[in-house]
Amino acid sequence: MAPTAPTQSDQDALNARLEQANRQLIQSEKLAAIGQLAAGVAHEINNPVGYVYSNLQSLEGYLNDLFRLTEAVDSAKSLEDLRLIKQNIDYDYLRDDLKDLLAESREGIERVKTIISAMKDFSHIEEESFKLADLHRGIETTLNVVNNELKYKADVVREFGELPDVECIISQINQVIMNLLVNAAQAIEEFGRIVVRTRHSGDVVVIEVEDTGKGISQDHLHRIFEPFFTTKPVGKGTGLGLSLSFNIIEKHNGDITAVSTPDQGTCFRITLPIVQPQQADHDGR
């Protein structure tokens, strides 16, 4: 029997499977990216935990000294004795340092809180639908998550314009931004600059991530969005980051382009419509 042409329902089924495969790919790339980040995030958390923990032990010592003084109020024979104890425990230093100790420890805990909530925001798996979102907040979240990958490689400069809320799947946009930021940092050999720029123009918004890295050669530039294309050493990149970023932006009816000058740097530009066109697939697939 001659093979029959695929029916509409066959085609729908195939399309559905393709979309599912695509969705799984995005998810696994996201998990891979988070895995790569985990070591960096651990470092980011170990620093504040390190000093807060140590400060708590110093605080214990300070409190013991202070209690020694307050308890001496009952037992001391004269005011002079009390003064002696006060001098003995270096009261002035203690009082001044106590403020710093508490302020620094609070700062450390705030830092951990920010990282945890950024990780949570970032990995929002449940949020897979188009919603109005504040892109600047998304960018800040992402910067917090990848801070450790960036701070030893570049100064991050924010040149933010005024942006309206944009209809998008923010977790996916964050993933794209993260990808661009990590790439930018990896492109920088010694220490450079990464500029994150945003602006609003007509019915689109533009996000740019520009680095002062080694740039992309013309031969490679037209292949960077191909799946599995990578110039990174084995184990450093999956070759999927930019290709998935491209898919994500395409799904948002936007554009992603790159301009690069070897040895000068690369600029990735994302253009997103503020409002998704009506016919677009609004269930987030």
Add this chain to the structure above:
Amino acid sequence: MIRIQLVDDEPNILSSLRRLLKPQDWQIDTFNNVEDALGSLLEHEYAVIVSDYQMPTADGVTYLQFAKQKQPNAIRLVLSAYGDRESMIKAINQAEVYRYLSKPWDDYELVAAIKSAVDLYQLHKENQQLREENDAQRALIENWPR
């Protein structure tokens, strides 16, 4: 006086270490960047240098390698939030560190490690002095008119 150098790009780490080491009778110098730390190697003699591993301009191992050239007698320690094998191997083989400590640290352990580094430094120093004395005395005896 025993001088200790602490290098970390996070100022809050430096403050907490300063607090921790205050009861010891040491002069503590803290630096939040490698350049200033290097500069101070030219001015002061350190018994112990404790450096962070990951810092913006140079990593701790590179810094300690420099420090080793400038002040070979100073005992070197790494205090790092990055406990990976590669950085440890580099620290041991390249910077020849005495201890590799990780963040978050245990206060007791850290103080004990620095104390024992100070002891080692003093021992080396005493050894050197005794040898010099010994050499001087031997020279004196050999040159004694018979």
